[in-house]
Amino acid sequence: MPVYYYIFLAVALFCIGIIGVLVRRNAIIIFMCVELMLNAANLLLVAFSKMHHQAMSVTNPTAAGDAQIFVFFIMVVAAAEVSVGLAIIVMMYRNTHSVDVNFLNRLKN
């Protein structure tokens, strides 16, 4: 399968994520969109690693898909981020009884 299938999929996911972040006001949905973008990047990494490994194994059979390891790191970081982010959203809800980000423009000045 050519690599650009993966790329198109990842770009599509990423764009959905961006648009979601920009247009939605619900903090939880924004959060999910951020995760979508993160996973778009993950998908790219995995795909590139796989393709690279295939290309390399023709000349160098011992080369392994090291880059796949990155994905685990990213997943761990994403999990940590989720826990912090959700905690923030919970605090926000407690204070404002809403998860609408526009409600938070009191950060101004």
Added chain:
Amino acid sequence: MNNILQIVWLIPILPLIGFLINGLGRNNLSKTLTGIIGSGVILAAFLISVYVFFSVKGGNTHVAHYFDFINTASLKVGFDFQIDQLSSLFLLIITGVGFLIHVYSTSYMHEEASKDFAKYFAFLNLFVFSMLLLVMGGNYIIMFIGWEGVGLCSYLLIGYWFKNNDYNNAAKKAFIMNRIGDLGFLLAVFWLLSKLGTTDYHQVFANVSKLTTFDITGITLLLFVGATGKSAQIPLYTWLPDAMAGPTPVSALIHAATMVTAGIYMIARSNILFTMAPATQTVVAVIGLATAILAATIALKQNDIKKVLAYSTVSQLGYMFLGLGVGAYTGAVFHVMTHAFFKALLFLGAGSVIHAMGGEQDMRNMGGLKKYMSITHVTFLLGCLAIAGMPPFSGFFSKDEILAASFASSPAYWVIGALGAFMTAFYMFRLYGMTFLGKFRGTHEQEHHLHESPAAITFPLVILAILAVIGGWIGIPEIFMHGGHRLEIFLEPVFAQSNAIAAKHEMSHATEYLLMGLSVGGSLIALVYAWNKFGRYAKSGTEEAGLGKVLANKWYVDELYETIIVKPLQSLASVFNNVIEKNIIDGFVNGVGKAINYGSRQVRLLQSGQVGTYVLLMVFGILVLFIIQLFL
């Protein structure tokens, strides 16, 4: 030999110590103590100078190196003192006459408050210290330190009564005029450094043949510019008459012992450079002669007793420069010495008169002081005779030597010089006649107050009068007495290099007698005429007219300078102040501030607190980065 070098540093250090004690303790010391310290340190320096003088008599030159003043790879300037015949002679004049002026000041300044009195003596000591540094320095840099020091001290002392704004202006004028000259001196030193890499006298004079004629002429001309500032020659002479704003003993110190002789000393010290630059010598002689005549004509019509003396100083300095210009270095130094005696005497005498008159300086209100102040009168008369060049007083010998040398150089010099000498006799006896002869013209109150001054004032007068009479006898011309010119023999080692180059002018004895007779005769006629005319001087209400008015107004030189230099400079300064400073520089600085203020107010609007906006901007930013990265 070496024991001289062990004590010689005491000569300048002692006045410096006096300056520190008097200056720092001015609130605590009594006037008597201040006077004793101030005069005592100078007396001690004088005694050491006498010892030094006798030990260099044999023709030795001592150079003492104390420490490196400037020490870099390419430039090395030591803090050196050079003691030879020329500097030891100047040491004697400075400390000797300086001491008498200090003693005189203890009485003259006694009415000042104790604090100001100490301040005065501190400045006086500092002045002497600077002058000693100037003449003792073993290279041009050390000389320059002293050179600047006397400029500073003259500023401080001329503006001593600083509450009077006119006096402050006079002080500033002296300082600024001196600075113009100092620049010339400094440039000359730099030139020397770039060509020879050294400023030590003995090295410069030994390597003088390595310089091209152009270099030597340039250096000497710049040095001469320095000398015109310090020694009050055309065009920088106008500060000296204004320097009369200071207390009278200060005038005496500036005019006789220190300051104005600095230029003469510097040229005499660099005599070999000047001898090698005939073009500069001509300039020096012509400027000297012009100054001598110009100042003498101005002195004819002044009515302020100190102003007459001030212009006579300028005129006598002109003679000294004439002497230097025609190569009569000994004559010029000789005239410095005799002039120090009689000019200090005249100034201190004038101070005594002013003291008795209760501060009155206008000669038109004096007259007949002869019967009230006998010591001042007699000593003043002797001083007048000396400056008028009457034999056998000291002025005769020194002035005659300069005139004879100038005749040998060019008879035109002699004619003009002799004319100046006649005028000298005339204005001095005009001064004498208006002050001491005739009837008293002041108020009754002043007449009642008239008295002879106390001993601290008359004592220096008597000593100086004796010196003014006999001071010339160390330089009796060859035609009167073989080997009579002991000063020339004494100074021989200093001027040996120049004398070897310059052709010695030989004149027949008949010519010399004739010249002497003419100048003395002319002066005598002028003297007797002035004595008769102004001995019977009566106050008249008529204004001066014609040439007299021009002379009374000093040829309008001050006004000329005011118009061509001061006024344009001031309008230029106001243009800079009002247009460039206020609009351009301030506008630029304020503009930067305003632009940043305005810009930041606009940018602040972006911080809306809307998270969505921030994210949108972030996405745009990332897109821009992408585009740059991928397509540009």
